[in-house]
Amino acid sequence: MGILDRFRRIRYYSPMTQVVMVGLVCFLCPGMYNALNGMGGGGQMDRTTGNNANTALYCTFIVFGVAGGAIVNLCGVRWTIAISGLAYALYSGSYIYLNHTGNGAFTIAAGAVLGMGAGVMWAAQGMIMVSYPREEEKGKYIAVFWVIFNLGGMIGGVLPFAINYHSESDSLSDGVYIAFVILESLGALLGLALAPPAKVVRDDGTSVVLVKYTNATREAIEIVRLFLNPTMLLLLPMCFTSNFFYSYQFGPVNASIFNIRTRGFNNILYWGAQMVSAYALSFLLDSKRLTRRQRGTIAFAIVAVFFNAIWGGTLAQQLKYTHGPTADETTDYPGGLLDFLEHQRAAGPIILYMLYGLGDALYQNLAYWIIGSLTNDSQKLSRYAGFYKGMQSLGATVAWQLDAKNVAYMDQLIGNWVLLGISLVPMLYVITRLQDHSEEAPVFEEEKSGSTPQLSIAGKDIS
Template sequence: MGSGGDQESGGVATTTTTKSKLRYNSPLVQVVLIGLVCFCCPGMFNALSGMGAGGQVDPTAANNANTALYTTFAVFGVLGGGFYNILGPRLTLAAGCSTYILYAGSFLYYNHHQHQAFAIVAGAILGIGAGFLWAGQGAIMTSYPPPNRKGTYIALFWSIFNTGGVIGGLIPFALNYHREAPSVNDATYIGFMIFMSAGTILSLAILPPSRVIREDGSQCTKIKYSKPSTEAIEILKLFGNWKMLLIAPAAWASNFFYTYQFNNVNAAKFNVRTRGLNNVFYWGAQMVGAFAIGQVLDFSCKSRRNRGFLGIAIVGVMGTAIWGGGLADQLGYSFDKMPAKLDFKESGGKFAGPFVLYFGYGLLDAVFQSLVYWVIGALADDSEVLSRYVGFYKGIQSAGAAVAWQLDTKKVPMLTQLIVSWVLTTISYPLLIVLVALAVTDEVKPEEDKNGEALDRKSYADESDNSKPI
């Protein structure tokens, strides 16, 4: 039945009701822990990628490394949920986190030797590890919280996670403040590697879902470990699952736009130290956006379905406004007519507009992805099922990202990249509305376990306690 590394030593976990949210085995503490793990690993990776070109002057190595990364991520993102269900969170997360260290180290090597082969191989390995990490993260973030607080917990995770991007942006900003070199220095990559190593160690503190107890005394799942044959069958079924097919366009879009934003806005328009500063605010905007949309999705209406509709409408309006601003800005430059690099201190008023736009892109990313995670979390309430759903989401997401990085490598016009990104996000809104209308309810129906027996699920139609904080 898979590795026993995460199993408790005996008996079924107690279901005694407890009011404490600060217990080690509470959903709140476990979501905070996975947030800190992602703060250290993908948070720092985001800061590295957000500088554009991996902090280098030539984006070719970073583009090819990211293509390799997202190609393997597309496969192992889908498979990641199965590995999580077999191995449990500790082994899955620790294995995934360790690959981030190798990736950052490959750019340290590239700084000296300018050979991209190591970066490409490290990118491919990171794709495998990222599939493990994000499947585990998604299962924890969507299944551990109480059903009527999923938006708030997703916002909490997203804020902690993106603090990594904020601090990660400060690293190149501070270490390259007085440098005029076009690429970042060695200390920048070493700083990233130290944080990533800490995240790998911290991942060992995550509890298996059967040991996490909600305030009402219920376990997050009664299922401890799955089998490879079971996971293979269930993963294959996802490709014919109508719910996942409706999610697929949003998944494809959700990382597709990163290439355009990082390489063709931040790297194309700003110098190295300003790119680091921009990242601080880009990931800071994500914290603001995640909190705001989390409040809408948990507290705006009594009906969970109506909250979903309202959230989609808000994100759709924001997306139209921000991408429209991006279009107006993009019409002023191209690969054939590159702009002069902007500096936050020396460019005066020319810096303000592009800076606000980049901040808006960060805000949109947070509300868009938080919305999709909330919808996925509303489709089920068990970590085994949700780990597969999130794995599917991350796999499709990564396939889109792999295509996007190669489009940029092939110098597809910047304007085309922007329009495709805008269209992809826009197409996803009506499909999410259909999914919420057909699959999201205000009461969880009893599900059946593998033996055909009904699992004990509490109704959460009554959400009269919405005023209570987490």
């Protein structure tokens, strides 16, 4: 084998190459889904079908998210990601049928299928992103993935913005949905190019995974143990909250006070802002001058302050209106729907919406960093990532159904703010007990001191 061929082979099997590749898959699949979903109701004037499809999606996502780590451990990353990618294309294509028939049954069913595929894809993605890098590089790898992934949402926002720029319709055209289907199909195909984890080698020559025997029985047992693991239970509010706000931001905000082309413009800013904040946060999370606990605590403080600030701004905005446009009436937002060219009216709400993207990336990057700090074992991390996405989907299921049931916008806002507050306390508790090195999986254990049990992080193997 020539030197050039050997170099190419080594770089193909490097962790960064694999993280970039899975980032590109998510750029083309979940990234496009995010762009479509960010339009509110899948880009339809009536959000009922889109909300019900999202409810079906997250219901199946709960099961396949939690089980996703086991599926990836048993079946590998290539085919699981590739097949999962096709589910995204099916979902986008279902809206073409909806445009022509007005029948939402197919879209709702496609949402349920997408939940199955998304659960598995995100478990595989989470494992690759947080187990491949060295401990001191996890923040950078998370940021690299997040930038590439959200570039998909950003470019996906360009499509409806450009195609519907001169449109007077309140729903997306077939051309937008067809473009999404093509891009998502390409993403599924790219999944087949990923390398098996056992072949991935870091720059220092170490393998990212020690191949261990696993089978369906063991994986089933490990799934049950996730719900008996005190660390995971403490992080459950964080997981539950991490996507809960999407339904409010995309529906009662973006779809309710902005016209169709401005929704696409907002998505460009929303997902673009995520790229910026993820990249900036990585410098803190990988800082060599601070301990892991110090880095986590500072990042936590930034997230807590920022999120409370933007919800405060949202409250001021929400006091101005109660509903979005329907088939019978327009929004009651002062002056009607906002257009991005109305600079004086639209600037504040658009900037606030962009800040939502900043906050989302801060919260989720910190969440992934916490999970990645618990262990370096790729099989455990695939299960942890699956648990995170499964419980995240449980929260999203509730949130999308609240909007589908026309729960008052103010009540949705308050629910989001309260859930954030609840999630912060156990999140901080876990951060302040992280170890600087996690060669083994930190777990909470009882340390007997006299007759009083105490909770602490210990460097023990969960298995």
